[in-house]
Amino acid sequence: MSEKTVLIVEDEATIADSIAFALRKDGFEPHHVTLGEQALAAVRELAPALVILDVGLPDISGLEVCRRLRQFSDVPVIFLTARSDEIDRIVGLEIGADDYVTKPFSPRELVARVRVILRRVGAAGAATAPLSPRVEQPRFELRTPEARILFAGQPLDLTRYEYLLLKTLVEHPGHVLSRAQLMDRVWSDAPDTLDRTVDAHIKSLRAKLRAIDDNADPIQTHRGMGYSLQRA
Secondary structure (H helix, E strand, C coil): CCCCEEEEECCCHHHHHHHHHHHHHCCCEEEEECCHHHHHHHHHHHCCCEEEEECCCCCCCHHHHHHHHCCCCCCCEEEEECCCCHHHHHHHHHCCCCEEEECCCCHHHHHHHHHHHHHHCCCCCCCCCCCCCCCCCCCEEEEHHHCEEEECCEECCCCHHHHHHHHHHHHCCCCCECHHHHHHHHCCCCCCCCCHHHHHHHHHHHHHHHHHCCCCCCEEEECCCEEEECCC
């Protein structure tokens, strides 16, 4: 496994070339395939540090590739897609994607996202290890039937949107979720809500967590990217 190897799974040569150029310029070693079946074989053979995966592939969908990939690898995955449908975003995250980029996009921004993810997972040191169960953040206890979340064994007094926001983060530990993704997931019934509402609710959640534990800071800010909840 090379900590610099990034597998690009994209059937449009122009897009793949632009991503590869940006990756090489930043010191990475891109490897390009055009089909989903090739991608699965390449992950086993190359053990890349990260996979950039197009959703719309000619043979099988990127979503299916990710599902099958998660049966044998925890390698980080960034989805590329021409669609921004909410259902695709949610499905992509739930089956194990680490980020989601909608076309058209800036190759430089994509490389920045690659770096953020690799820093978070320690340069993907366990990319080819047997899949570990994705467990809930231990300090948080999610009680969905009661619409309650406990932190360090104590129930949090949350508003509706605070609960939905924290629930989303707890369900995807370690994943960087953009403001747009959080807006779509949490404020789906309030389409006119501003992005800055996310920031205000994050600030409120942090205050409530610190009221229980002064040293608690599990919600991480990724500038220009979004927010994530620290893994255990």
